[in-house]
Amino acid sequence: NAGVTQTPKFRVLKTGQSMTLLCAQDMNHEYMYWYRQDPGMGLRLIHYSVGEGTTAKGEVPDGYNVSRLKKQNFLLGLESAAPSQTSVYFCASSGLKGGRLNEQFFGPGTRLTVL
């Protein structure tokens, strides 16, 4: 199993450009999450999904959109990139085990720089 994979690994954008980050998981997990990691701030939740076709806002959703058209994929979009969105983005997924929520599994991250 590949676990959680993210594409691309690195990207440099100019202000105002758009892009989509792809997350894929092969563990049949219901829940998927997008985080951003900034120095000294830990991880902050951008958006999440509790199942195919559903999405919800997290702590810092502004400037981002997401879609979960297939259970195994969770896309994060930046419509008009801003320098404040320079960050490392992590995708994670989790599932239920014995009726209880299991731990989250993380992808390797995407390092995004917006000039």
Added chain:
Amino acid sequence: AQSVAQPEDQVNVAEGNPLTVKCTYSVSGNPYLFWYVQYPNRGLQFLLKYITGDNLVKGSYGFEAEFNKSQTSFHLKKPSALVSDSALYFCAVNYGGSQGNLIFGKGTKLSVKP
């Protein structure tokens, strides 16, 4: 408001000595608590979790954590540190109920010197 605090930005330990990385939390209801480790340029890896049951939880790589409800703490411990334990450690608490949304602490950098 739900929150997680890791009071130390960095912890320095000599190899072979015991280590403790501190975490305190503030959450309504019964918390689910987690520890994750992040090595340079990598994603987070799960170490251990507390949901219910024994207050002492054992996890990967010889780590353990003690849940203390009265002190609202969930400190990470290891009896004998290794140089390879050097990494960034995150404490997290579940606040979203069934959605499993986590609040992360800001992270503690652990440095183990030979």
